Amino acid sequence: MHVYQVIIGSEILNRRRADRHFDFLSEALLQRGEKLYATFIVEDDKSLIERVFTLVKEDPQSVMFSFGGIGSTPDDLTREIAAKVFTGRPLVVHEEAKRRILEQFGEEAYPHRIHMAELPEGADLLDNPVNNVPGFSLQGRFFFVPGFPKMAHPMVRQALDSLLPDARPLYRRTFTALTSENDLIEMMQQVPDTIDLSSLPAFCGSRRIAVISLGGKERPLVDEWYERFEEFMREKKIDWVEGDRHDDPDLCDPED
Template sequence: MHFYQVIIGTEILNRRRNDRHFLFLSEELLKRGEKLHASFIIEDDRTLITKTFELIKSDPEAILFSFGGIGSTPDDLTREIAARVFTQKPLVVHEEAKRRILDQFGDDAYPHRIHMAELPENAELLDNPVNNVPGFSVDRRYFFVPGFPQMAHPMVRQALDLLLPDAKPLARRTFTALTSENDLIEMMQRVPAEVELSSLPAFCGDRRIAVISLSAKEPEKVETWYRRFVEYMKEKGIEWVEGDRHDDPDLCSPEA
């Protein structure tokens, strides 16, 4: 699965509001052993939203979480564009969404709020714990939630529990090699695709260091490749310490 995030909101780009969705979604995915494939923050612009959704749809492994633009004001374009891109059909009235909106607002649902019940055909609802106006999904792959974090984040958790009911965090080992990452490339090239390798170079005082992280769904694979790195560093006379120590003042002091 490739997880995409689209945050729709001119107010974030012009700094009238701070984004609270990127960190939230990335952390929720990490808890389940997954990570974001890409994240976009875009304006409330019809053409830009359409092209972004079309790009994501072109990936057969895509799972989308779209934040914002599903309300009833003129700049709320997401529902209409989602219907056109992901179903190739116009919006239709979702009777259960309509019922929830009427239960919440009564006569005040008209003339504007009731339009939030117009959703892509065969959309499934996501529960809103704040005001009962639902988010929705298409094909259980494309999920659309409000821009308000208090509403959006419970919906995202609901969707992730549906998608990844038995998910667990990735196993991970991290160490700091007291050498340039160039000295470890030969070993890095041996790591198989099923083990995710991250190498972050840094300066520790005047010394080059590399923070190496190994992760995988299977803990035994992580441990195997961690041991192989240790054996390689011993063979090459490279010092290392456990964990990410790139900003450790004790390690990076001139006397260390």
């Protein structure tokens, strides 16, 4: 599963607002044993948004969470572009979305708010706990939520619960090797794709070190490869310590 995040809003790029979606989604995915594949932060530009959505659509393994642009103001372009890219059809009135909007706002839904019920054909709704104006999804894997975190984040949790009902965090083991990561490449090349391998080089004083992390959904497999690294380092006479110790002063040269 390739999880894409698209954050739409010129106000983030020009620093009028601070982004709160990247940290939220990346953490929510990690709690379910998944991670982000790519993140885009884009202006309220129709052609740019369309190109990004098209890129996502062309990936057969893609899942997308799009934040922002589903309101009723002139710069809210997401609904129209999503319809064009993902359905090839114009927007249609979603009767349940219309009912919710009228229930929330009554006559004040007209003349503008009611347009938020115009959604791509075949859209399913995501519940909005703040003002009942729903987000929506397409094909069970493309999810569109508002830019407001209080509205968007509960919708994303709802989507993730339906998408990954039995998800669990990755089991992970980490060690810090007291050597350059270059000395570990031979071993890293053997790690299978079923293991999430991360290598982060660092300096501790003048000493080169490398933090190696192994993760996976199957604990015995992660333990097996952790033990293989241990065996390799013993053979190569490489010292190591458990955990991520890249900022531990005890590993630095005494003068540092």
